[in-house]
Structure formats: C-alpha cells, structure tokens
Amino acid sequence: QVTLKESGPVLVKPTETLTLTCTVSGFSLSNARMGVSWIRQPPGKALEWLAHIFSNDEKSYSTSLKSRLTISKDTSKSQVVLTMTNMDPVDTATYYCARILDYVAFDIWGQGTMVTVSS
C-alpha cells in the first residue's frame, strides 16, 4: 500500500523558517517513474503547487516562491523535505505532499498538515 505522511510544526512565527517532512512508504524515491510534490491550500482557497523532486534529483519550484523554497530527499529514509523561509501569516495553509506518477498526475496524496503562521 502506497502512503505519504506529512509532519512538521503546527504553529510557526512570522519570519521563521518552516521545515516539513514527507515520509513515504510502498514505493521507493529512487523509482525513475516517480517524484514527490508539495502542494498547499490556504483555508477555503484553491490548491497551489509549490515544488517537486524526482528520483534523478531534478527539482522545480513555484516561480512566485522560488526564493523561499528548498526541496530535498533522503532516499534511504524515504523522506522528502521542504523548507520555506521567512514565513508570513499569508502562508497559513494545509500543506500536502503527493506522489507524481510518470510526470502525469498526482496519484497519491498525504492527509495534509495544517500550518498556522502567527506571533
């Protein structure tokens, strides 16, 4: 069974750096057909793609957030990590990680983790 699970802080202060971890099971991050994306959703709003990473370490970032994001993976731990610097209240959202299959679609999603940015 393929699963992804997000973990990280529930609350961060403005200007702090957010670090989120996506732990995957049921597939390997070294599989050439698969990658992992981070996607967020502010309360009551639409999905927003943030970044992705593939088995060959190919990475891509949202143009509007590129300067604040870093994505990395640890294949041995089956984890993908996203860091976002200089957090602001507008970054309050549920953050999801999702598997990308064949560069086509996000076929399996984690349950999401809600992050609130507040002092």
Next chain:
Amino acid sequence: QSVLTQPPSVSAAPGQKVTISCSGSSSNIGNNYVSWYQQLPGTAPKLLIYENNKRPSGIPDRFSGSKSGTSATLGITGLQTGDEADYYCGTWDSSLSAGGVFGGGTKLTVL
C-alpha cells in the same frame, strides 16, 4: 489567481449530469495531460482522471474527462449526494517553473 480557470460552482439534481470546464493556455493544457481531483469536505484531494480521460482503479465510469486544445472538461453522470465536493483540474506548465498548475476549484452541489 489560479493559472487554470474553472467556474466557481455548478449544481444539478441527483441522477442528472454535470460538466465542469477548465481553461488554460498553450504552455499548460495545450501541451500537457490534464488530471482532475475530487476533494470531499475536510479531506485530501483524490485523483479522479489522469492523462485527460483515464480513470484510476476504483473510480466509477460515471466520471469522465476530455480535452480539446487549451481546455478540458470533467463530466459526472448519475449524480449522487456523495459527489458533493470541490473539483480541481491540474496539469503541468512548460513555461517558467515547469511545474504543476491547478484551477481555482469548482464546488459541486447536488440539489
């Protein structure tokens, strides 16, 4: 402001059919596969349609997808109250970030 454009809401009666449109451009829908996601209240999105018109295992054939040029459409027949959800289209964008893009979401109400 989402890259892909969807109607904010659609509604129909149980048993009826509804379509949801998704409009983009040549840098996204026009040159990439479209996927559709269903998000039930309080849950994570779930893949409904991939590669424009394919259904993952377990998705009933009441759900269908199509694409023409820079637009795509999700169709749902035999509407059920359990279909009430937000629906998102998604694809890849070949321009600046070469990453994923989504529509603004469509709230389906089954009257």
